[in-house]
Amino acid sequence: MTHPLDSIFAALADPTRREILRMLLEDDMAVTDVAHPFAMSLAAISKHLTILVSAGLITQEKRGRVKWCKLEPDALRAAAIWMQSFGQFEPVNLDAFEAFLSHELQVQTQIDPIPTP
Amino acid sequence: MTHPLDSIFAALADPTRREILRMLLEDDMAVTDVAHPFAMSLAAISKHLTILVSAGLITQEKRGRVKWCKLEPDALRAAAIWMQSFGQFEPVNLDAFEAFLSHELQVQTQIDPIPTP
DNA sequence: CCGATCGTCAACCGATCGGTTGAATATGGG
DNA sequence: CCCATATTCAACCGATCGGTTGACGATCGG
Numbered sequence: 001m002t003h004p005l006d007s008i009f010a011a012l013a014d015p016t017r018r019e020i021l022r023m024l025l026e027d028d029m030a031v032t033d034v035a036h037p038f039a040m041s042l043a044a045i046s047k048h049l050t051i052l053v054s055a056g057l058i059t060q061e062k063r064g065r066v067k068w069c070k071l072e073p074d075a076l077r078a079a080a081i082w083m084q085s086f087g088q089f090e091p092v093n094l095d096a097f098e099a100f101l102s103h104e105l106q107v108q109t110q111i112d113p114i115p116t117p
Numbered sequence: 118m119t120h121p122l123d124s125i126f127a128a129l130a131d132p133t134r135r136e137i138l139r140m141l142l143e144d145d146m147a148v149t150d151v152a153h154p155f156a157m158s159l160a161a162i163s164k165h166l167t168i169l170v171s172a173g174l175i176t177q178e179k180r181g182r183v184k185w186c187k188l189e190p191d192a193l194r195a196a197a198i199w200m201q202s203f204g205q206f207e208p209v210n211l212d213a214f215e216a217f218l219s220h221e222l223q224v225q226t227q228i229d230p231i232p233t234p
Numbered sequence: 235c236c237g238a239t240c241g242t243c244a245a246c247c248g249a250t251c252g253g254t255t256g257a258a259t260a261t262g263g264g
Numbered sequence: 265c266c267c268a269t270a271t272t273c274a275a276c277c278g279a280t281c282g283g284t285t286g287a288c289g290a291t292c293g294g
Binding site: 002003005006007009010012013014015018021022025071073076079080082083084085086 | 119120122123124126127129130131132135138139142188190193196197199200201202203
């Protein structure tokens with residue numbers, strides 16, 4: 001019914017969920033630990049994680065009381081491939097990547113309206 | 118307050134908007150012509166286009182009565198770069214790309230059929 | 235000038251989103 | 265066994281989304 005890209009891009013459209021993915025890039029995490037840095041309820045994070053699971057971007061495995069969250073970077077492949085079709089730009093540019101990351105960190109807390117020339 | 122990636126990914130999350138981008142990949146188009154293949158009102162397409170403009174994915178230029186829409190593939194660069202950070206996967210995999218495209222064509226059902234050779 | 239075309243605006247609609255709170259369900263430790 | 269911990273569920277809320285319809289301003293052609 002709905003295209004897989006719908007849920008993948010929709011999941012990526014929220015900054016909280018992108019930050020969760022960034023955290024999981026470093027290591028697998030329990031739900032409570034994922035929630036810890038955020039200023040919102042555990043239930044809200046639990047919902048975000050459900051959305052990420054539905055999009056296939058993460059998987060969860062329950063061991064005992066603890067549910068572990070694991071990044072599934074392959075799910076981004078479809079989205080990356082789709083975007084490649086619009087990319088005259090070269091596939092990987094690590095310089096641009098680092099420049100972007102430093103900009104990313106600054107932008108987190110500042111107002112940054114859409115550039116409309 | 119909102120990150121540029123928010124609006125880019127949100128814009129990409131809708132299949133109508135992705136299809137519009139795909140159409141604009143071939144050539145610049147007037148708003149009416151963009152709307153033509155879709156089974157929805159012109160006003161709805163006009164809204165989709167403003168969302169794409171806000172995300173920076175397209176630009177519009179009015180010449181006479183006609184407003185021309187132009188793809189801005191550079192806007193996808195930020196999103197592509199962000200996704201690269203999750204990619205242990207190799208930058209471009211053309212086999213996977215073709216496989217994905219054939220699947221993509223099958224899934225599109227909400228618009229008028231595309232002549233498949 | 236007149237009528238048709240191009241495109242947006244405004245109001246409205248139901249559905250979904252992102253968040254809250256409070257209760258409920260496992261599970262583990264002492 | 266009891267209690268704390270880990271996580272989800274359910275109901276609710278305001279805001280936003282994706283769509284409609286009808287009216288409207290601009291612009292072109294004859």
